[in-house]
Amino acid sequence: MEKPVGVIGAGSFGSTIASLISENKSVLIYSRNQFEIDNINQGKEHKGITFAKNVTATGDLKYLAESCNLIFPVIPAGAFRKVIKQIAPYITPLHIIIHATKGLDIVEADIEDLGNKTFDKDIIRTMSQVITEECSTLRVGCISGPNLSKEINLSYPTAAVIASEFQEVIDQGQIALSSSRFFVFGSHQLLTAELAGAFKNIIAIGSGIIGGKHLGKNMQALLITRGLREIIHIGIALGAEGKAFLGTAGLGDLIATATSETSRNYNFGRRLAEGDTIEQIRASEDEVAEGVRTLKIVKYILTKYNLHAPICELIYEIVFKDLNIDKAISHLMRYPNAPDVDFL
Numbered sequence: 001m002e003k004p005v006g007v008i009g010a011g012s013f014g015s016t017i018a019s020l021i022s023e024n025k026s027v028l029i030y031s032r033n034q035f036e037i038d039n040i041n042q043g044k045e046h047k048g049i050t051f052a053k054n055v056t057a058t059g060d061l062k063y064l065a066e067s068c069n070l071i072f073p074v075i076p077a078g079a080f081r082k083v084i085k086q087i088a089p090y091i092t093p094l095h096i097i098i099h100a101t102k103g104l105d106i107v108e109a110d111i112e113d114l115g116n117k118t119f120d121k122d123i124i125r126t127m128s129q130v131i132t133e134e135c136s137t138l139r140v141g142c143i144s145g146p147n148l149s150k151e152i153n154l155s156y157p158t159a160a161v162i163a164s165e166f167q168e169v170i171d172q173g174q175i176a177l178s179s180s181r182f183f184v185f186g187s188h189q190l191l192t193a194e195l196a197g198a199f200k201n202i203i204a205i206g207s208g209i210i211g212g213k214h215l216g217k218n219m220q221a222l223l224i225t226r227g228l229r230e231i232i233h234i235g236i237a238l239g240a241e242g243k244a245f246l247g248t249a250g251l252g253d254l255i256a257t258a259t260s261e262t263s264r265n266y267n268f269g270r271r272l273a274e275g276d277t278i279e280q281i282r283a284s285e286d287e288v289a290e291g292v293r294t295l296k297i298v299k300y301i302l303t304k305y306n307l308h309a310p311i312c313e314l315i316y317e318i319v320f321k322d323l324n325i326d327k328a329i330s331h332l333m334r335y336p337n338a339p340d341v342d343f344l
């Protein structure tokens with residue numbers, strides 16, 4: 001009998017991924033929450049989805065690794081390595097792992113240390129690097145693109161990219177996920193797809209700030225365009241390929257996230273602009289806005305590599321240093337003349 005596809009994480013996007021895959025293959029989804037496991041196994045609605053009968057849930061990562069060859073971890077970046085460490089002893093070189101996480105990992109430092117010092121060693125990792133550091137498989141990839149889970153759950157059509165160095169990973173991901181409502185492109189630019197997916201959340205926070213301040217579509221378009229320029233600049237400094245940021249996993253996802261009122265990152269920025277504090281927003285949201293954590297990491301990268309990215313820096317100041325938003329916008333509008341996108 002064909003093995004099921006594993007999904008680690010039954011949050012918003014893990015559940016969406018499980019539902020997409022279930023159109024092609026049976027799915028075993030992991031949750032650490034027994035209530036969720038029972039709900040899914042009893043066919044009840046979970047995260048707005050009523051799963052097909054070929055979706056079952058487990059709380060046992062060993063069982064998931066032994067049952068599935070193809071596994072999709074969909075866990076927020078801050079918990080990703082911890083969860084991968086838990087499954088790592090059961091992963092073999094035959095496993096294929098395609099993550100969907102749009103964030104970054106830090107090694108040998110705490111996120112709170114990043115504001116105070118720089119480290120000689122390279123301490124930033126993408127999720128595929130976390131997987132290959134912790135597990136015995138090299139066959140890794142990521143899925144990224146304009147994939148707001150709420151829209152996918154309403155069966156609106158969209159597309160994603162599976163990026164990997166290995167064609168077999170791309171092929172297996174496409175077979176598992178492709179359907180008439182979900183087109184899957186392939187790419188060999190794994191690092192770019194991962195960085196683009198993480199960085200665009202920061203620009204979505206900025207776009208939410210513009211939205212919350214009612215500054216209009218001209219300003220929102222400007223923020224997104226100049227923000228894209230910055231994230232390409234940072235990505236290239238980290239070894240990514242600049243042009244790939246213009247693809248579905250780059251520009252495509254940036255537009256979706258930075259213009260959607262269902263985006264958690266956009267909403268985080270909007271609420272800040274409307275006067276809520278970071279603590280108030282966090283207390284009222286049970287889902288992750290990855291861009292807030294990524295912002296701290298990007299600020300660190302800017303300092304360490306001596307890069308200039310005024311939009312990211314100002315968003316950082318607004319979120320973590322209470323910089324007045326009107327002052328930040330005024331500062332941005334007076335920023336010394338800079339080239340448009342000539343560097344590409």
Ligand SMILES: NC(=O)C1=CN([C@@H]2O[C@H](COP(=O)(O)OP(=O)(O)OC[C@H]3O[C@@H](n4cnc5c(N)ncnc54)[C@H](OP(=O)(O)O)[C@@H]3O)[C@@H](O)[C@H]2O)C=CC1
Nearest residue numbers: 009010011012013014075076079101102147148149287288
């Ligand atoms: N939602 C979306 O539209 C999209 C999200 N993504 C990305 O997917 C990733 C996950 O996001 P999303 O699913 O939306 O987030 P959610 O907050 O909805 O869900 C996160 C899931 O991870 C689980 N989890 C967190 N920490 C641990 C842990 N230590 N051990 C086991 N399970 C854990 C949570 O379990 P518990 O509930 O028990 O805490 C929950 O099931 C993010 O990086 C996000 O950027 C990518 C594309 C689209």
Ligand SMILES: O=C(CO)COP(=O)(O)O
Nearest residue numbers: 145146147148263264265
């Ligand atoms: O990555 C996403 C859409 O592609 C989801 O964005 P949010 O995490 O901001 O909701």
